[in-house]
Structure formats: C-alpha cells, structure tokens
Amino acid sequence: MYDYFNGKLTDLSPTHAVVEAGGVGYALQISLTTYGKLQIDTTVKLFARLVANTISGETQLYGFFSKAERELFQLLISVSGVGANTARVMLSSMEPGELKVAIETADLRKIKAVKGIGEKTAQRIIVDLQDKIAKTDIDSSTGGLITTKNSNGDEALSALVMLGFVRKNAEKAVEAVLKDQPTADIETLVKLSLKRL
Secondary structure: OEEEEEEEEEEEEOOEEEEEEEOOOEEEEEOOOHHHOOOOOEEEEEEEEEEEOOOOOEEEEEEEOHHHHHHHHHHHHHHOOOOOOHHHHHHOOOHHHHHHHHHHHHOOHHHOOOOOOOOHHHHHHHHEEEEEHHHHOOOOOOOOOOOOOOOHHHHHHHHHHHHHHHHHHHHHHHHHHHHOOOOOOHHHHHHHHHHOO
C-alpha cells in the first residue's frame, strides 16, 4: 500500500497531478483543495490512497496535500453510497476543516449543497461519521484560500467536466461566477461554480 509520494510535480490540473518519484511518474487524482496548494516543477509530498472499483476492477490513486484531507476522504468513502469521486467533489467544495464542522454540527443544508449529495446521503454521512470525525485530528479552522494561480475560465470548465458535470451546465455556472467575480482564482471559480450546478 502506498502511504505518500515525494518527488517533483511534473504535471498539474485541477483534477490530477503527476509526481515523479524514483524515475516513475505517478498519476494521482486530486481535489481542488490540494490543487490550490500545489505548484508545478516543485518538490511535493502527496499523501496517497489507492481505491479499487469493485465493478470495473480498475484501481485509482488519489493524492492529498495533508494527512487530514486523506483521513477525511477515507471516512467519506466508508459511508454507503459515497464513492471516491463523490468524496473528491465534497473535498473540492469545502476545506477539510469546514467539512468536519458541517458533519459535527449536523449541517444538513451545507452537506446537501454539494453536487451529487441528496438528503438521504447527507443524513447517512452525518449519522455514520459524526462520532468518528470528532475523534480525528482534523483542524476545524477553515482559513482562507491559499493560491497564486490566475483566474482561468477554460481551466475551471475543464475541471468541472472531468468531475463528471455536463459541459453546457458547467459553462453556464462558470460564466455566472465570472460575471460576479471576474478576478476569481481557479480554485474559487470551481468551488463557486459547483454551488451553482
């Protein structure tokens, strides 16, 4: 089992990163939270989780900037009905601390605001994880976004399409956000667009 990858970040998009370690390039699926903290051509350490799809038999590597984000991802995918992609969308919509608080306080409205999470799934997440998440070391402070990337509507649109959203709907959401915040960075742009989808 992989615990982390430490090496040069050779490729980066809002949904995936490639880390070269020991002469091998490892492709990892990432959240927007992790994306906002990375910079290409730098040495990075990404904590990893290998997820097997029981239906297709394929395995996928997921990478996280912090152990806390990985821990939260693992808790989320332990909930019946929450797959790896849904967990990644949740972590792209909220910072780990923000999501922890939403679960701890049973904020059904906030969890349901994430695309693909209905009322029953949101309730299941709260019931299954409320006690478990209280015992974790995940910092409950949400903080501001840390990013140096410029606003890029095309990149945000590409990220939403890769996350499984219909291109036409994603375009409308990105355009609406850009109208309100023309200087929004890529992470903010995608997070706000997710709330409109």
